[in-house]
Amino acid sequence: MSREQRARVDAMMRQPRPEGPRSVAAIRVGFEELMAQMIVPGNIRTTRTTLADRPALRVEPDNGPRAGTILYFHGGGWVFGSPETALPLTGHLVAKTGFGAYSLDYRLAPEHPFPAAIEDTLSAYRALLDRGEDPSTIAFAGDSAGGGLTVTTCLAARDAGLPLPAAIVAFSPGLDATRTGRSMDIKEGIDPIFTRKAVERTGAMYLAGADPHQPLLSPAVLADLTGFPPMLIQVGTNEILLDDSTRLAARARAAGVDVILDVTADVPHVFQSFAGVLDEADEALDRAALFLSQRIRARGAAHTSAR
Numbered sequence: 223m224s225r226e227q228r229a230r231v232d233a234m235m236r237q238p239r240p241e242g243p244r245s246v247a248a249i250r251v252g253f254e255e256l257m258a259q260m261i262v263p264g265n266i267r268t269t270r271t272t273l274a275d276r277p278a279l280r281v282e283p284d285n286g287p288r289a290g291t292i293l294y295f296h297g298g299g300w301v302f303g304s305p306e307t308a309l310p311l312t313g314h315l316v317a318k319t320g321f322g323a324y325s326l327d328y329r330l331a332p333e334h335p336f337p338a339a340i341e342d343t344l345s346a347y348r349a350l351l352d353r354g355e356d357p358s359t360i361a362f363a364g365d366s367a368g369g370g371l372t373v374t375t376c377l378a379a380r381d382a383g384l385p386l387p388a389a390i391v392a393f394s395p396g397l398d399a400t401r402t403g404r405s406m407d408i409k410e411g412i413d414p415i416f417t418r419k420a421v422e423r424t425g426a427m428y429l430a431g432a433d434p435h436q437p438l439l440s441p442a443v444l445a446d447l448t449g450f451p452p453m454l455i456q457v458g459t460n461e462i463l464l465d466d467s468t469r470l471a472a473r474a475r476a477a478g479v480d481v482i483l484d485v486t487a488d489v490p491h492v493f494q495s496f497a498g499v500l501d502e503a504d505e506a507l508d509r510a511a512l513f514l515s516q517r518i519r520a521r522g523a524a525h526t527s528a529r
Contacts, residue, residue, distance in 0.1 A: 227500045228488050232460070235414035235490055243423065246332065250302040257303075260310035261498035263317040268309070274345035277327040279305035281312045287322030290359045290518040293347060293387070294325040295375070297366025297492060299396070299424035300339055301331050311365055311393065311507075314497050318511035321518065323363075324350075328371075335430030339367075340438060343375040348384065357385040361514050365492045367428075369395025369455075373470065374438045377445055389517035390453040391510050394492045395470070396463055397442035399425055399434035403465025413462045415491045421462070442469040452480035454513045456506050458489035484509060 244252070269280040281294075292315055296308035305312070305325035312325045328342035350360055362372040369392035376386055406418050429439070437445040442465075453474055457467040464485075471483035486493065486502050494510075496503040 224501050225488075228502070231493070231496055231500055232414050232488075232490065246301060246427075249424075253298060253302045254304075254307055257307035257310065257495070260495050262309050262313045266313050266316050271324075273324050273326060274342070274349040276329075276342050276346065277305075278346070279309070279312075279325040279327070281309070281316045281323040281325060283316055283320055283322075287316075288320040290319070290321040290361070290514075291350060291355060292316070292319070292321050292323035292361050292363050292514065293343075293350065294323050295328065295343055295362070295364030295368030295371040296325060297364065297368045297394075298330070299421065300336075300367045300428035301424045303330075303367070308365065308368070310495050310497060311492075312363075314494075314507045315363060315391075315511060315514070318507060319514050321361075321514065331424075331430065332427040336428050336432050337438060339371060339428075340374050340378050343371050344378045344382065347375060347379055347387070348382075351384065358388050359518055360387040361389040361391065361518055362387050363391040363393075363510075363514070364395070365393035365494070367396050369393050370397050370441070370466075373397060373441045373445070376450060377437055377441065380449060386449065386451050389451050389514060391514060392453070392455045392467075393494050393510075394457050394461060394463060395455065395466060396421075397440065397466040397470050398463075399429060399439040400443060401425070401434075402443065403463070403469065405464035405466075406462050409460065409462045409464060412460050413490065414460065416462050418462065442466045442473065445470075445473065447474050447477040447479050450474060450477065450479045452482075452513075452517055454482045454484060454510060456484040456486070456494065456510065458491065458493050459485060459487050460489060461491045463491065482513065 329338040474481035
């Protein structure tokens with residue numbers, strides 16, 4: 223691990239930004255420009271497609287995918303981001319696991335506030351099941367807001383009586399719209415990306431007046447995770463959202479769920495995006511790929527033998 227690499231990434235994320243609140247359009251463009259600087263592996267291929275009537279990006283290894291599907295939900299505070307901005311993450315997961323992925327272009331706030339995103343992600347999962355994919359060969363993965371969607375989509379699927387996926391991988395998930403975690407305050411200034419004011423602004427766009435005190439908006443403090451599949455939660459210590467992850471992991475353990483809370487020191491929000499630049503990012507993605515390969519293989523093998 224490199225202290226110098228971490229310092230360079232921190233400095234990069236602290237570059238001066240325009241003062242004052244930016245328009246939604248400006249936020250979206252700025253995020254696209256930032257993510258365009260990240261490294262996408264070369265040994266993958268992408269195809270634009272649809273899933274449950276929503277645009278999606280199909281990501282596969284060059285030599286074709288092995289059995290198993292990653293359903294990926296991109297980050298962006300439920301307001302910005304796209305399958306293309308998440309490609310540095312989906313691309314590396316696909317390259318490292320050999321699984322194919324669908325990265326969903328779910329509807330965004332403020333045009334489409336809560337619960338539109340969850341409706342879309344649940345419909346995408348249902349579409350995979352309807353086409354005959356075995357849930358034991360499907361994993362949810364996502365970053366930031368999309369990491370939160372891995373959990374809330376699982377809640378919605380369970381409430382709808384659907385079988386749950388084999389595993390969940392969440393990178394720096396957003397899991398608490400009540401913003402009550404201590405890290406929201408004690409990591410202010412240490413976090414090179416977010417401030418409380420910034421996340422509350424985009425969060426309000428997604429809430430659109432909805433009460434944040436409900437499981438689909440604040441699962442870290444309110445969700446019953448009984449029956450959930452194994453979970454891997456990766457987060458950095460330099461995040462105001464750190465306690466979203468730590469509290470969800472505690473709830474998962476209390477509910478008897480297999481959970482790995484993977485905390486990396488001195489790295490920012492969704493540090494895995496810096497694969498190829500930051501050693502910790504590559505190592506974290508290796509761990510995520512191993513987790514996915516073990517869970518999909520183990521559940522799929524057990525299902526096959528049972529038949």
